[in-house]
Amino acid sequence: MAASAYEERIRHATDGTIDALRRCSSAEEVANELLSLVAPDCQVNGAAPVKPLAPARLAFLTNVLTSVVGQIGNLAAEAGVLLMEYAIPSSANGQPAAPWLLDALLGLARSGAVHGGAPAALMEQVLEATPVNECAAPFGYLEAKLEAFRAPAVRQRASLTLQRACNTLLHRLSKSQDARLAGRVLLFLARLLPLMERSGVNLQGAFDVENATPVEEPEEGAEDSLGRPVDAAFYRSFWALQATFADPPSAVARWQEVRRGVRAALDRLREEPVALTEAAASSLHISAKYLSGPRLLSLQLRDATFRRHFLVQCLILFQFLRAPHPAKQAWPALKPRQLEDVQALEGAVTGRSRARPSTARALRPASRALREEEEWALWKQAGCPKEPFERPDAPPLAPLPAPLARPAKRRRPGPEAYYGVTLGTDELDRLWNLTEDNVSGLPAEDRGGFKTLGQLMEPVLDEMNDPDDSMGGGLSKSTTYSWRTLRAVSRVNLRAFVAAVQAGGDLQVAARVLYPSRCPPEPEPAGKPPLAPAEAKPGDGAGAADEAMAAQPAANLQSEDEAMEAPEPRASGDADSQAIEAPELRASGDADFLAVDAEGRANSSAQTSPLPTEPEQSESGELSSPGPGELRDTAGPDARRDEERLSEPEQPSGPASPSPDPSFDEPA
Template structure:
């Protein structure tokens, strides 16, 4: 037998009757039974049931039935998705139909149902299929609502979207930090049409003259008439809204001057005319605390007649002061997509810091609960700073993935993209994580070129650095060796670095061995004195310290060969006076030293490892002493002199041996 063919009309009739029964009984059992009895593929039956749901909902809306029936149909659709008898998008399509057709009063109840089922919408079965439907539905509903009269409803929709979508959803982050430039505040810009300053006198029994703007309801505070209001204050006050709308104007010099002037005058008015917790304001506070009607938040009313009332209203004043804090946070903050040209000057930063403190003080002085309100605002702005930092880092996920098998896994380091630390635009700005470091680093577009400027040249010339050393090397100046600058270790270290950068002699090979850095520098000073072009240096008659004063003919011979000068310089009387230690002297001293060889070893700079080798080579203390002296002699070479050995004995408190060795170093048998 061939399978039964699907009949659309038959399926619609069965599903229609089953749906009406299910709505009445609030049970999906009839729908499941009808779905199983209808012939055809599952896809055909699902699409048919989707149409039936919309048809039944349409009848309920046309008959102006209660919202309960509409919600019952939507609940059936949700259960149908769970049971697998209709598509996952059906509940969202039904919600969109209801909210599009019902008035706003009924939409409030429908949206309450949407809020309560946010957990259902976030389930895997519904989220991917319905997130775009819900977003479109909420945006359509927001367009129907008034931002001034339906403030609470609008806020509920925004909170629902925040709960529905994950925190990293790009569509709700404003990653490029764009401003709503369409939010323009319109006010009277024609002074000739202004009514401020014109007195309208009315005849009253008490003969009082009342200025326009003073007449108000019984809610007007007593000090409202004390605020002097003219057209200039009115114009400057409302002109500030353009800076709050588009903060980047503050980076322009002329616009900043305008903003600075207007702000100082407006804040001076707030500071001079503080609000008191009067009887009228207390009455308004009690009404709000009693849980009355929703507060009406209007777009700014810029009528000149309301200016004195607005300045005397605590909510209005808090609104303006909070706008200042938000603006200052943007100007000081590090925003990833902010242009590299948007940098505050030092004087601007100082003014913003001082004004921020004044604004917080005004908030604390504004009733009711000024101190509490100021702390709350400060906490919210600190949270906003963390939010901005998270966006600047590329919105990393807050979800940490679990490691499998409890084994630490190596996380591959992601190479940072250039846009993570570079600004946008032609002049890319390097973000250093701190405002001051960022300003200093970006002073010059090309830091390599900035380092090549003449002002960055701190290395002295050879003439400047060695001038004092050349003068001291002249025998006619009779400067003793211990006072020469070449003997200063700091001077020698800087001299070597300078010679390596500016003198070719530093790299010339030579067979001459220098025993100390001062000797090498003395030789270099002699060479430089002959080559430097400064006339003052040519007048100096440089001779090696050990050389006797010669005639002019002999001086010419010295200029021929510089290596001969080095050789003569090394054969100074000081070097010749040092006597090398002979083998006989080592033998005699080892016999006398004996068991004290360990006492002398540290002062001869013998390592512990070498001492262990000496102990392992022989058990005789005299032989160990001899091996110690031989090891010292091999290491020091030409510096293994009698004078150095006497110095080591004195440091080891072996004074008797030192005196005998010093009295007659040549006659070793006396030891």
């Protein structure tokens, strides 16, 4: 059958449009080519007004666009790509053809050559030609061009067409598989249509009564999924409530049945334990229609998400029955006694939701939405007035009569505002400047507890092992830090505490007693030969006990409480085990040291704090001073005489005694 002349014109214009999409490098050029094919006397020339197309030419343009979309769809299917992503081979712009064509038609609508319904109709054709699983791409283009469709020249004729296209798309989408895309469609309509659009307010209050829930008849002796007998009466009454939820006005006629069903459901929810399923714990909620089989009801009542959906349905029904509505005049009204029942049931539902914090958090957005719905219903009953929502634009600002004054200077903080916080009153300034921050105002135990001895001595050990800080006199010479650390040392090792105090509070002296294995070798004083391996250090009166204490490792720094406890026995042959096996030697050495120190303090007016001592003159005439690692003699003359007397060897009264052990020197 030969084609008519009209069909030949459409085919010629279709081929020319596809060739223009391939050759042109901008949407404006495509629009001019399209107009030259449909109406040669109409050209888009910048901002110059364009005469609108006649109805016959507009119908011809619509047919051409339909043919072009069909051919692009066939080419995209052959290439195996989406319709909105197909680009014509060897095109000059490299852009997809369908969005390029829609942009050209939107430009014609803004110029006035075509009305705003033309690009909306083309968008509707694209959505209809796209499979459901690929509709996200063309709808994404629609969302991107929202402002163009909201322009006054386009929206007036495009709103109804786009609304029809979106409603058709919503009917095609699956409520469970495409819930996210359906939400995007609803949000697009809410942004496209103005708030006062009557097509979106549902003035008549129609309900979806066609959404019926099938209810099966349980067999006799049937068991549920948990192995319990199916409660047929409860099963029928529970799922019969869905018909009431879908058609709330019908609840007035059979209120007693509805009240008994809700009461029975709430009692059953109270008895059944809640199982937090994977769907309930997930933040992604899918709107799916539940199955209504008799064997599944026992499991569904334990599902937290299922229970929340039922409670929300009850709240929606109760709000509808309580709220006034003009359309209710045709329905039987609730009696005062029935209204009391509604309030009691609503209180039971909200009380049930507050019983579990997770349910209360989930129903909080639903309660807020119901309050907004009630205000929305009152606004519709008032005839949708514009005053509460639309306000006139603010008048333009008048020029200032005088230049702005310089900003006032901030009041400088007074002496009471030590940390620079000023709040306007002296008392508030004093309170906010007591400490630098809130953490500083807390007691030590609230800030994380006291530091252990190991934590306090760790910087001192690092300072001793760091050659750069060996002459710096850092924390080991700090008076404040030394005082805090020596308090902790006194609770753990009294000999280390006394040695550090006699050295002027030097923490390095205490560190050599506590952690000898972690300290560097002590430098020897000038002019003195090195000590023998078995020779004791001068001033160390504890003997073998001090050697055992010095040999005790302290690599793993203990806390104060752990250090005061008795150590556990270790393997024999180690220096640690030797120190533990001779506790009486260590105790006797500490007792002798303390006795000598106490006697010296009692007989001398010198203080226990370190005093400068005169340098001693050697036989060669040179002055000698204590080395950096030696302890100074801080006792008085009486104490030194006592030490000399004690250091003299005892004269034997009987037979000659053996010579003293050369491994021990006399006290200095």
